[in-house]
Amino acid sequence: MRNPRIFENQPLSSGETVTLSNDAFGHVIRVLRLKSGDAITLFNGQLQDDSYGEYQAVLSEVSKKSANAIIGDYTPVTNESPLNIHLGQGISRGERMDFTLQKSVELGVNAITPLFTERCGVKLQGERLQKKCDQWQKIVISACEQSGRCTVPEVKPAISLNEWLQQPTSALKLNLHPKADQSIMQLPLSHTRIRLLIGPEGGLSDDEIAEARTQEFNDVLLGPRVLRTETAALTAITALQCRLGDIK
Numbered sequence: 001m002r003n004p005r006i007f008e009n010q011p012l013s014s015g016e017t018v019t020l021s022n023d024a025f026g027h028v029i030r031v032l033r034l035k036s037g038d039a040i041t042l043f044n045g046q047l048q049d050d051s052y053g054e055y056q057a058v059l060s061e062v063s064k065k066s067a068n069a070i071i072g073d074y075t076p077v078t079n080e081s082p083l084n085i086h087l088g089q090g091i092s093r094g095e096r097m098d099f100t101l102q103k104s105v106e107l108g109v110n111a112i113t114p115l116f117t118e119r120c121g122v123k124l125q126g127e128r129l130q131k132k133c134d135q136w137q138k139i140v141i142s143a144c145e146q147s148g149r150c151t152v153p154e155v156k157p158a159i160s161l162n163e164w165l166q167q168p169t170s171a172l173k174l175n176l177h178p179k180a181d182q183s184i185m186q187l188p189l190s191h192t193r194i195r196l197l198i199g200p201e202g203g204l205s206d207d208e209i210a211e212a213r214t215q216e217f218n219d220v221l222l223g224p225r226v227l228r229t230e231t232a233a234l235t236a237i238t239a240l241q242c243r244l245g246d247i248k
Contacts, residue, residue: 045152052150083245090200105143114158119202180219
């Protein structure tokens with residue numbers, strides 16, 4: 001079995017012993033059924049000597065309710081894109097949203113804000129909304145574990161589209177639009193920060209598109225066909241990485 005990568009949201013240091021969190025314990029011991037002496041890789045998404053990286057570790061003192069890990073060597077990991085992408089994603093139903101978050105993290109997105117729009121079709125508030133956001137953050141963590149990333153993108157609190165449009169930013173603002181004049185592949189190569197808006201199932205309304213333009217969002221085109229919301233987000237991120245990021 002290959003060495004599993006596990007996120008541990010606590011300080012890590014070579015030579016120390018840590019107790020695994022409940023989430024890490026459940027995955028490593030109950031799901032993977034690892035035992036004392038088995039090797040794992042830990043990362044915490046925190047800077048270490050001006051770099052992000054991961055630690056080799058060995059399980060110890062494994063019981064039915066807890067497990068420790070002895071922290072070994074630290075290895076810097078430099079697989080982050082030079083392009084910083086903040087995805088504003090119209091909330092979609094069921095597994096579509098989960099899929100979009102998971103794959104966007106694999107493709108290198110840096111932050112995600114779920115957006116309530118006119119056509120999002122999802123009614124969440126209060127405790128139910130918080131539980132859903134917590135679930136989305138766990139999906140992001142899992143995607144980082146799988147893809148080899150050592151930084152963990154934040155799933156920011158879900159807000160209305162208008163609130164997100166009005167947030168101050170120095171990033172280039174993009175809105176996917178099937179009738180835009182400019183292709184996403186024609187963007188100038190000088191940009192290093194992008195704020196990308198993707199509508200929900202059914203797309204953004206005319207009023208929402210107009211408001212995005214008022215807030216200086218640029219309409220960009222992916223191609224001649226209308227894409228589903230999850231397809232649009234992932235295709236756009238891939239195109240941005242090819243044009244401006246780590247694939248160019």
